[in-house]
Amino acid sequence: MAEVISLMDIDDDNHSLKSNNNLRKATPWVEKYRPQSLSDVAAHRDIIDTIDRLTSENRLPHLLLYGPPGTGKTSTILAVARKLYGSQMHNLVLELNASDERGIDVVRQQIQDFASTQSFSFGAKASVKLVLLDEADAMTKDAQFALRRVIEKYTKSTRFALICNHVNKIIPALQSRCTRFRFAPLDAINVSERLKHVIQAERLDVPECGLKALVRLSNGDMRKALNILQSTHMASQQITEEAVYLCTGNPLPKDIEQISHWLLNESFAVSFRRISEMKTRKGLALVDIVREVTMFVFKIKMQSGVRVQLINDLADIEYRLSFGCNDKLQLGSLISTFTRARSALVAAAK
Structure with missing residues (x-):
């Protein structure tokens, strides 16, 4: 017997499709255009190539990525996780923001519990798990000392990736257990190329003077550049130099x-x-x-x-x-x- 499709079902499907489209349009461009693979990361090719090689050879060490905001630290480690685990990423990666969960309890409970449980790869490329600690410089000293012990204890089954802006706020005992990579502010050419990609994808009207203003005000911060681009687009049809400066409140x-x-x-x-x-x-x-x-x-x-x-x-x-x-x-x-x-x-x- 043929399946009967009601008008209500069709309306629901259309409504769902419209909702997904609206959701995609409302997504911040910082997330919408976040690099999905290591080859998509805008700059720091020497660092990216080194991490890519270590990942391919299944020799990934504990990582400490540090540098100013918007330079690709989080995007890099998320791309590494996708390469390692594929569709099993949500099972084998524990992602925490240390500025929200910064005390010793999160180390003793969430991190230690995750690291101590046995992992099943289910087709993933690596059997080791990954703990990603963003804004690790916000962790208390006690939490960092506790984390050092957890890293020592579970290093055979778990890799730890620490991300921070200020490396001097990470205790030496943690620094010495990680391979350190510094992400410097992006060059103007790297920011410009990535912005051109977004401008083309979104079909925006951005003259050369507007692009130069975006690059200048970003100061090597790709996240800031994309946020300024999106907010200026919401306020003005044409993203000129004057529109960019007016939107950000900076003097021309x-x-x-x-x-x-x-x-x-x-x-x-x-x-x-x-x-x-x-x-x-x-x-x-x-x-x-x-x-x-x-x-x-x-x-x-x-x-x-x-x-x-x-x-x-x-x-x-x-x-x-x-x-x-x-x-x-x-x-x-x-x-x-x-x-x-x-x-x-x-x-x-x-």
């Missing part, structure tokens, strides 16, 4: 040039008034202005001694602003810093 390069001109040429009162007006009109943060002005100082010709002193003074202002010091006082300090620099340059010219 032409605004920084104008502010620097005032600082180098105008009086204290005029500079204070004009910079204050621009801050209010464009909604700029003084800390962003100071950071960009510092980068501008690096680019212009200036006597080396004056440049070093000026950059040190700007760093002090940025430090004070990070602790919530009064904006007006620090703006005055910024202008005074350039006034002293101007005086020093005039004295050196004589």
Whole structure:
């Protein structure tokens, strides 16, 4: 007897398909375009090739991957797990975020329980299990010492991969048991190539000036670059340089040039008034202005001694602003810093 398909069944299937499509559209591009294999990772080919070879030869050691955010640490180890375990990854990999579960209890319970149970590969390429600890530098010292003992005890059946931003917060006893790889900030060309791939896949309108702005503001952080790209796309049809800077709240390069001109040429009162007006009109943060002005100082010709002193003074202002010091006082300090620099340059010219 033929199966009867009701209109309700068809509607449900269509609804399910629409839901999946909507879910995919709502997925953050950081996850949607996360590399699925080691060959897809954007940069650090020397590190990737070494880990790939160790994985292929089934000689993977305990790993410690460290470096700034958005440089491919988590993507690399997840790609390793997919290569090792395939469809059995969810059975043979324990993934924990140490910033959420950072105490000694998680080591004694979750990690030790997982490491001590016998593994069955069911067709996976490796029989050893993998414990992935993201943000391991957030773990307490007691938890790290307990983890050291667990690594020693279960090293034959389990591999441990620690990921962190600050390697100095990992105790030496753990560092010595792992093979360390440092992930440096990505080069501009690596960020640009990956962004072009996403732009093409999403069919976005991004002129060259917009792409350069994305790369510049990312500072080698691929996650930040993708988040800026997605948020700018949500706010603007065309992702121009101005749209990128407006979306992120950063001052435009032409605004920084104008502010620097005032600082180098105008009086204290005029500079204070004009910079204050621009801050209010464009909604700029003084800390962003100071950071960009510092980068501008690096680019212009200036006597080396004056440049070093000026950059040190700007760093002090940025430090004070990070602790919530009064904006007006620090703006005055910024202008005074350039006034002293101007005086020093005039004295050196004589």
